[in-house]
Amino acid sequence: GESVGLHLPTLSVQEGDNSIINCAYSNSASDYFIWYKQESGKGPQFIIDIRSNMDKRQGQRVTVLLNKTVKHLSLQIAATQPGDSAVYFCAESGNYGGSQGNLIFGKGTKLSVKP
Amino acid sequence: NAGVTQTPKFRVLKTGQSMTLLCAQDMNHEYMYWYRQDPGMGLRLIHYSVGEGTTAKGEVPDGYNVSRLKKQNFLLGLESAAPSQTSVYFCASSPRQNTEAFFGQGTRLTVV
Numbered sequence: 001g002e003s004v005g006l007h008l009p010t011l012s013v014q015e016g017d018n019s020i021i022n023c024a025y026s027n028s029a030s031d032y033f034i035w036y037k038q039e040s041g042k043g044p045q046f047i048i049d050i051r052s053n054m055d056k057r058q059g060q061r062v063t064v065l066l067n068k069t070v071k072h073l074s075l076q077i078a079a080t081q082p083g084d085s086a087v088y089f090c091a092e093s094g095n096y097g098g099s100q101g102n103l104i105f106g107k108g109t110k111l112s113v114k115p
Numbered sequence: 116n117a118g119v120t121q122t123p124k125f126r127v128l129k130t131g132q133s134m135t136l137l138c139a140q141d142m143n144h145e146y147m148y149w150y151r152q153d154p155g156m157g158l159r160l161i162h163y164s165v166g167e168g169t170t171a172k173g174e175v176p177d178g179y180n181v182s183r184l185k186k187q188n189f190l191l192g193l194e195s196a197a198p199s200q201t202s203v204y205f206c207a208s209s210p211r212q213n214t215e216a217f218f219g220q221g222t223r224l225t226v227v
Contacts (some may be wrong), residue, residue, distance in 0.1 A: 032213040043119075043205055043218035044158070089157060093213045101212025102148065102173065105157040 001059075012112045019077040021109045023090035026071065027099070030092040034103065035064060035075045038088045047075070077111075085113045117141050121206050127225045128196045136191040136222050146188035146209045147218060148173075149181060151202040158205065159170030164189055165212075169226035196226045 013019045021039040025033070031052040036044035050057045050064045050073075057064050073090050087110050092105040098104065122137045138147065145166050150158040160173030164183040178200060180192045189208075193200060203223050207216040 034215060036218075041221075042222045043207075045218070046215050049215060095213070100171075102160055102163055103216055105150075105159070107155060107157040 004079075009107070010110045012114060013080050014114050015080060015082060017080055019075075019080045019084070019111060021025075021075045021077075021088050021111065023065065023074060023075075023106055024071060025090075025092045027092065027096065028068070028071065030094040030099065032093045033064070033066060033073050034091050035062075035073075036089045036091065037084075037086045038108070039087065040086040044089060077092070080113050082094040082113050082115060085111055089109070117131045119203075119206055119217050120210055121222050123222060124220065125223050126194075127227060129227055130196060130198060132196050133192070133194050134196065134224075135193075136204055136206075136224075138189045138191070138208075138219060139187055140189075140206075140208040140217070141187065142208060142210070142217065143186070144208035144210050144217075145186075146212065146216075147183065148207045148209075149179070149189065149191045150177065152205060152206065152221075153202050160192035161191065161204075196224075198226045200224065201226045 034049040035047040038044045048059045048064045055066050057101045061078045065074045087108045089107045089108045093103050119140045148163045149161040152158050159175050162181040162213045164170050167186040170181045182190045203221050204219050209216040
């Protein structure tokens with residue numbers, strides 16, 4: 001089956017530093033990728049997404065990088081703030097059997113920001 | 116704009132009891148989803164719907180049924196609850212496939 005995994009289950013950074021959260025995906029047919037932030041007791045919230053015809057996309061303080069050669073996705077958060085503390089999920093989708101256009105989620109990385 | 120609303124937010128069931136979780140969206144989205152979230156497992160797709168009157172199985176459909184009688188509502192039913200169904204359930208909707216899904220706030224279900 002498909003797998004969307006994360007290299008690190010937890011990440012601790014100092015306030016003001018940049019954070020990088022990594023994600024590996026296994027299906028080369030995936031053509032849509034997305035990052036969600038989930039705070040305790042809440043539903044996942046959209047951060048940023050990217051399609052396979054791009055390798056970089058920037059938002060406000062966040063950047064997503066896609067490396068299709070090694071099937072790797074990363075989320076960069078600039079000047080990390082205490083409010084960034086949460087669990088971050090990557091997800092992928094594509095028009096193939098294991099996805100059917102539906103999002104397949106990784107297990108998540110917990111980001112802790114130290115003041 | 117309420118987005119995706121789930122009812123109830125919390126529920127405790129005894130083994131063998133039945134219940135229905137309600138999801139409502141006001142964004143006129145065609146696609147709706149039910150996920151469950153367990154510690155260390157991420158979100159796993161239970162069932163989904165690509166439009167009013169349609170449903171399809173996801174990754175972990177056993178023990179659940181769904182219905183989409185109205186475009187804005189997606190119901191998740193447990194006919195005979197088991198402790199293994201203790202989880203946090205999330206409903207989501209999207210305008211089409213391969214795009215952002217909007218999530219509700221979740222329902223925490225405990226089966227004892």
